[in-house]
Amino acid sequence: MRRLPVVCGALLLALALVPAAQTAQAAPRSDGSTPAPAQVTQLVTGVPASTLNQVGAGDSRNPITSQDFGISKRNGRLTSDGKPEVVVVALAWCPHCAANSWGLAVALSRFGTLTGLGAVNTGTYFCKVAEDPCNLNPLYCFPYTDGLSFLGASYSSPYISFASVVLQDVNGRNLQKPTRREERSLFTVHLAHTAPALDIGGAWGFNGSGYDPGTLAHKSWSQIAGSLANAHNRIAREVDGLANLWTAAICTVTKGRPGTVCRSRGVQAAAAAVLRKLPSGPPPGPPS
Amino acid sequence: MIRAAASARRTALAVAFFCAVLSGSASAAGAAPAPRDALQLAVREVRALSPQASAALAQGTAASLWINARVADAPPYGRSVFTASGHAVGDLTGLSALGARTAAEQILAADRALAEDAIAQARGASAARLAGARQAVSTGNRQARAGHLSAAVDSYAEAWQSAYAALAQLVAGKVTRVPSGALEAAAEQALSTTRFGMAGPVIQQPSNPLIAGGKPEVFYAGSEACPFCGVQRWGMIIALSQFGTFSDLHLMQSIFTNRPQVRTFTFFGSSYRSAYISFVPVEVWSNVPKPPGLARLQTLTRGESTLLHTFDPSVETPFIDIANRFIVDRSTVDPQLIAHKSWTQLADGLTDPGNLSTQAIAGEAEVMTAEVCEATGGSPQSICSSAIVQQYEAALPNLTGRGGSCPAPPSPGGPGAPPARDAAASPHARAARPDPVATAAHCGV
Structure with missing residues (x-):
């Protein structure tokens, strides 16, 4: 797996841009998120297949060449309830995790039903921990990025199981830990001690952000969700492109099921752009 | 008429405050809290009485303005402590509650202690500069006795700043x-x-x-x-x-x-x-x-x-x-x-x-x-x-030692090599520090 430091993109968002009105009515959950508005859930989980086909690999980062998004291919096997398990590890304050959350929700929705999603705003905690007073570059820390939280969400699918681990809440307080089984698998796909991380059935590991969180600057949950069906929209090209890549990776562990999804043009395009280009020999990037 | 009476009452209260400050500080000099602690006590004291004063003081006690509980940051940044104090005593002057009186005592005592400590640190510096700083403290005391609390804070700030100017000259003289x-x-x-x-x-x-x-x-x-x-x-x-x-x-x-x-x-x-x-x-x-x-x-x-x-x-x-x-x-x-x-x-x-x-x-x-x-x-x-x-x-x-420098920028979201390890692998290895802030920045699991 490629292990290179990320360069965060700059976003200096005004406090006034936090869409407080959307969070005010719902009680916060333990990671600082609130239940996602029904319309947001509906838009994210119902991105038209035609849009996804049109986007293909889209404009998301290619993990083979990107310094900020990594991929690892392994021969591990992570299952739950007799099905391949997808595990996401995130921090509620991490804007990179927020960026990835949109693509993951879209991808999971192609294999089953996702309910109880949360809406999370990453706030400024990352800006505090990312500060390097000795570095002369401006601090790029994507404050107040809107994302989705899988904490407490339910997922049902005949093909895969899904587990979410939210390590810390929006203020950096410890919240959840992966199980020993999940941790072993995360280690296998080189995802130990990193976030955001996505383990797909012990066969694929992804870490880093699939696109620049700056894309979501000044955008509310509704605006982000509302853009996903437009294949020409910048956010859709990044989120849907990432969703197609992850869908393609999930298809490899579901053995191509469901065929309508796994054989779709968008998923095939993403697989061709990334998964099939990976060396077939020894997996890249042994851990050091 | 009513306004004049109210003004006289405020002045009387302020005078009473400062008399209490002087007598209180004399009787309990040994146990006086450190300036930042005193200001934090004042924040709690006035929270219910005056949210504005409480908010101003909270800004003045922000960790970024203090080296430790006794020493504020050097000028110009540490000056914000006095600015916050000035706003707070201004808000408290019109209040007659006992809590307001106690808080004002704590604020003035804290500011005076900061000035006096700076003067003590600058011992051996230019006599003229130090005399000016001491003079400003005396002026502050007089203003406080007269009930001019905001002016007193300004004078303590001036004393503190003069003492720092003397200290800077003294220290720079020794280093150069x-x-x-x-x-x-x-x-x-x-x-x-x-x-x-x-x-x-x-x-x-x-x-x-x-x-x-x-x-x-x-x-x-x-x-x-x-x-x-x-x-x-x-x-x-x-x-x-x-x-x-x-x-x-x-x-x-x-x-x-x-x-x-x-x-x-x-x-x-x-x-x-x-x-x-x-x-x-x-x-x-x-x-x-x-x-x-x-x-x-x-x-x-x-x-x-x-x-x-x-x-x-x-x-x-x-x-x-x-x-x-x-x-x-x-x-x-x-x-x-x-x-x-x-x-x-x-x-x-x-x-x-x-x-x-x-x-x-x-x-x-x-x-x-x-x-x-x-x-x-x-x-x-x-x-x-x-x-x-x-x-x-x-x-x-x-000279191939590590010296010191910041670790590589944090990489949350990135493919996650801990900067310390990256740094060690580089030909110009930097001394990475086991710093909880940096660790958190790497999105450590």
């Missing part, structure tokens, strides 16, 4: 005139051991020299907030003082969130004259947090930025280019070596070659002196031909 015998002895000790892990410069081929005003240029890019710049400035000032004269050096401390916090100087607002070299310092960041980062102090010119990116693409500080002959991209020694010491402790220690901080600073100073002597072609001879400088010139290529 270190006895050569003590400096050489300490530098010899530093060179004879590996305990300091001194980092040498990256040595460039002597082509395309950096020149300004017809003299070799020493270019420095730094950040007031950075502890590595903080330790480096001590050695730089000693070294450069051998080639010229500094004026208007101000005291400064690195930012509290990045340990170790070190007390140092800033080059911002200072000037330097030399017959041998041109010194161009740029302090890019202040040590004042301004979300999402730090407040900017100075901006690099396009040429300076090109220089920096050419020699140090990671743009970590301190960055020092000595006439394009030597590039320094980290501090020569670890800032831990001067941590937890006041300006006067560090400055007074410079006459003691057995002092570890002194040895570290002397080592830094002689490394830079040797580099500058190479750049000037050995001028002035009185400095460059000394045995210790010759020794350091010969040692420059062999």
Whole structure:
């Protein structure tokens, strides 16, 4: 797996841009998120297949060449309830995790039903921990990025199981830990001690952000969700492109099921752009 | 009529407040809380009475404004403590509740203690300056007795600022005139051991020299907030003082969130004259947090930025280019070596070659002196031909210690190599610090 430091993109968002009105009515959950508005859930989980086909690999980062998004291919096997398990590890304050959350929700929705999603705003905690007073570059820390939280969400699918681990809440307080089984698998796909991380059935590991969180600057949950069906929209090209890549990776562990999804043009395009280009020999990037 | 009566009542209350302050401080002088603690007590006291006063005081007690509970940041940043106090007593003056009275006592006592402590720290400084500071404290006491509480706070602030000006002059005087015998002895000790892990410069081929005003240029890019710049400035000032004269050096401390916090100087607002070299310092960041980062102090010119990116693409500080002959991209020694010491402790220690901080600073100073002597072609001879400088010139290529510098930028979201490991793998390995802030930034599981 490629292990290179990320360069965060700059976003200096005004406090006034936090869409407080959307969070005010719902009680916060333990990671600082609130239940996602029904319309947001509906838009994210119902991105038209035609849009996804049109986007293909889209404009998301290619993990083979990107310094900020990594991929690892392994021969591990992570299952739950007799099905391949997808595990996401995130921090509620991490804007990179927020960026990835949109693509993951879209991808999971192609294999089953996702309910109880949360809406999370990453706030400024990352800006505090990312500060390097000795570095002369401006601090790029994507404050107040809107994302989705899988904490407490339910997922049902005949093909895969899904587990979410939210390590810390929006203020950096410890919240959840992966199980020993999940941790072993995360280690296998080189995802130990990193976030955001996505383990797909012990066969694929992804870490880093699939696109620049700056894309979501000044955008509310509704605006982000509302853009996903437009294949020409910048956010859709990044989120849907990432969703197609992850869908393609999930298809490899579901053995191509469901065929309508796994054989779709968008998923095939993403697989061709990334998964099939990976060396077939020894997996890249042994851990050091 | 009613307004006049109310005004008289406020004045009477204020007078009563200050009498209580004086009698209270006299009777319980030994147990007086540290100034920041006193202000924090006042915050709690007035929370219900005056949200405005409470909010103002909360700003004044922010961790970013204090070195410790007894010492506020040096001017100009520490001045915000008094500004907050002034706002708070202004809000409290019209209130008659006992809590308001207690809080006002605590605020005035805290501000007066800050001023008196600064005067005590500056003992030995210019008598005239210190007399001015003491005079301002007396004025503040009189104003408080007369019920002019905001004016009293202003006077204590003036006293504190005058005392710091005296302290800066005193400390700068000691640093720019270190006895050569003590400096050489300490530098010899530093060179004879590996305990300091001194980092040498990256040595460039002597082509395309950096020149300004017809003299070799020493270019420095730094950040007031950075502890590595903080330790480096001590050695730089000693070294450069051998080639010229500094004026208007101000005291400064690195930012509290990045340990170790070190007390140092800033080059911002200072000037330097030399017959041998041109010194161009740029302090890019202040040590004042301004979300999402730090407040900017100075901006690099396009040429300076090109220089920096050419020699140090990671743009970590301190960055020092000595006439394009030597590039320094980290501090020569670890800032831990001067941590937890006041300006006067560090400055007074410079006459003691057995002092570890002194040895570290002397080592830094002689490394830079040797580099500058190479750049000037050995001028002035009185400095460059000394045995210790010759020794350091010969040692420059062999200084392979880690020195100190910030770890690589954090990479949450990135493919996650811990910066410490990356740094260790790089050809110019930097000293990574086990810092909880940095650890959190790596999105550690």
